[in-house]
Amino acid sequence: MMAYIIRRTLYAIPILIGVNVLTFVLFFVVNSPDDMARMQLGEKRLTEEAIQSWKEERGYDKPLLFNHQEQGFGKVTETIFFKKSVRLFLFDFGRSDSGRDISQDIKQRMWPSLAIAIPGLIIGLLVNISFALLIAFFRGTYLDITGVVLCVILMSISGLFYIIGGQFLVGKLMNLVPISGYDSGFEAIKFLILPVLVGLIGGIGSGTRWYRTIFLEEIGKDYVRTARSKGLSERLIMFRHVLKNAMIPILTGVVVILPLLFMGSLITESFFGIPGLGSYTLDAITSQDFAIVRSMVFLGSVLYIIGLLLTDISYTLVDPRVRLQ
């Protein structure tokens, strides 16, 4: 087990290097360090010296990927790519191009993201599983058919409709909660209700349908038939046997997204004006702040890989037959 985890961690390194190279190339195909300096300094008439000193200050004065003037290893190490990437692997994000401390920003902005993501995940799971259990219990009846049709209809509505409709209905027409924004402490709750609610309603269709298929798959298994032949009531079978066993695929499916909750949702956060990591990333893209984009992509990939690893481990925990090698 331990050996497996270590090997997977080592395996993550080439992936992270790949991710880094890709972000780097994608970003610098468009921009040159000179463009970045002009954009950040934001003045119309810039002297060549100002650009040079900006680049020197932030370490953008070296060649991008390959330095022809250096000797030996210096050819690779004395470049923007190498200098910037090595520090990322030590989780030292440094300063953004506009001069802010990225680690500090991430620490601060993590909480609003989590404040939406965690309640959203838990409430969503509870609601979706209850609905799915209900329509799986009444499978084959009109309740089941209506439920499935309703799910498809809910799935077919654009997510934007839920957001705009929610903001209009709850925020503007009924005036219950503010449309967007954020506040610290317990005041934040009134800003969180709407995004969580919208996320819940938007996800109900696909979620319920997905869990329904999991339940139906479980109901078709042999142990359910055995339980029935022993004379157990359908209700008992559903709650004591099917629900418990179905939790295995459900929970292992959830584990993979757990680490990514930190990253927040790009779209929800920018719509509701939540100062989380998602809107942080989106702002960085629009203002072309390479340091932030690169740090967030790196963080995202690390969390994704952790998620995959956690999934594998959780499989062995719930099902002893699975061996990791």
Added chain:
Amino acid sequence: MPVILWTDGLIFLLLFMVIMFVFHVRRHEHLRRPWRTVLRSRVAMASAVILSIYLLIGLLDSLHFHPKLENPKDGVTQYSSQIKSVFDVVVSHLQENDEKTYSAPFAAYQYSKETIEKEDGSTVREYPRLEFGGAHLADPEIEKKSDIIHIILKSSFKSLLVFFLLCLFVLWRIAKNKGWLIRDTLSSIIRGQTEAPWFVILFTLGFSLWFLLTAWDLSHFYHIFGTDKVGQDVFYQAMKSIRTGLIIGTLTTLVMLPFAVLMGISAGYFRGWVDDIIQYIYTTLNSIPGVLLIAASILMLQVYMSNNAEEFTSLAARSDMRLLFLCIILGVTSWTGLCRLLRGETMKLREVDYIQAAQAFGVGNMTIIMRHILPNVMHIILISVVLDFSGLVLAEAVLSYINIGVDPSMNSWGNMINSARMEMAREPIVWWSLVAAFVFMFVLVLAANLFSDAIRDAFDPRLREREE
């Protein structure tokens, strides 16, 4: 003078491939069988009718040309630099009758007040009459309602007539094919005893026909979905957006399919270092958040376009290039799922007896893949293609909304929603653009979802066993 934009060419290539596929399937009984279950499904056929109407509009809108100039100088025929589509010609009355600014659906007066000079020289602030919407009425307050009802009744009668003729034609075809009497055919259609659910098909067709004809007739006298900020007809915009939605949904798949199939099958079949490399590629791509990848690529394209502005002869060619690029980049971010599925399935397949036997006989790897593996994973490819479609249509709207989608000058539901969002704060609220975009998108996505469900049920043998 016809113009073929990149996406036009690709969409007709795709159409051609689908037609070839249909012919191929028709010749093989074992391939026809699952399709027959789809044909028998009532929901699937109703959605297929709706989808084909969308497709028809989208295809008409993909036939582009440079229109002839009205007054050619010195007798030589000249062509405008503008690009129009056949669909534009069909609905030319919608495109040309612009108002000044917002007006509500079926309105005869403008949304906002203007200063109007009266005959005696005094000025008043009031809502001006629209130049086009309801312009034929003397007094809209009194006449409008009865006029609208009158038009609806007239076109309902017309559509009923067309529908009746259509029914007769279908009846005659079925009766001739099966050698039945017309009377027996009619009763078996009504009782639902025909192989394909003709009753449902005709009903859906009749309803869409009624809607289209009524909307067509009404749109000659009113803006049935209102007008937008610059006074363009919203109904026209929503219909023009159909092409954008269809292209995003289909071309993306066309772009990613070769990669996913090639890589997925070779990873599963050859294993070893090939598998390692392909797994490495898709894990790397997967671990970059998709929105970031799309945003970075769109930024890249914008810079490229502003540096090479002379390569793009017209606005349409420019936005078309961006649309194609968006399809490609969406394809890059979405091929990994299918690739992984194919890899798993191929790994299972290569252990099956008949493939082991083929290998023992010394059949080449390429032949085994083409002859034995590809046909056996075809259903997975088909299912994932149709399942992806609706997700991609919805994704377009979200991406356009955060300005990394299609070109802002292009008609798309995302752009419509994006520009309408700013007007939510107005009083009275400007809701029609939003609603039109959402309704058109909803109908397409719902039909696509229902159709793809039917396909999945018919093609996934695992699922069929479970339900029996």
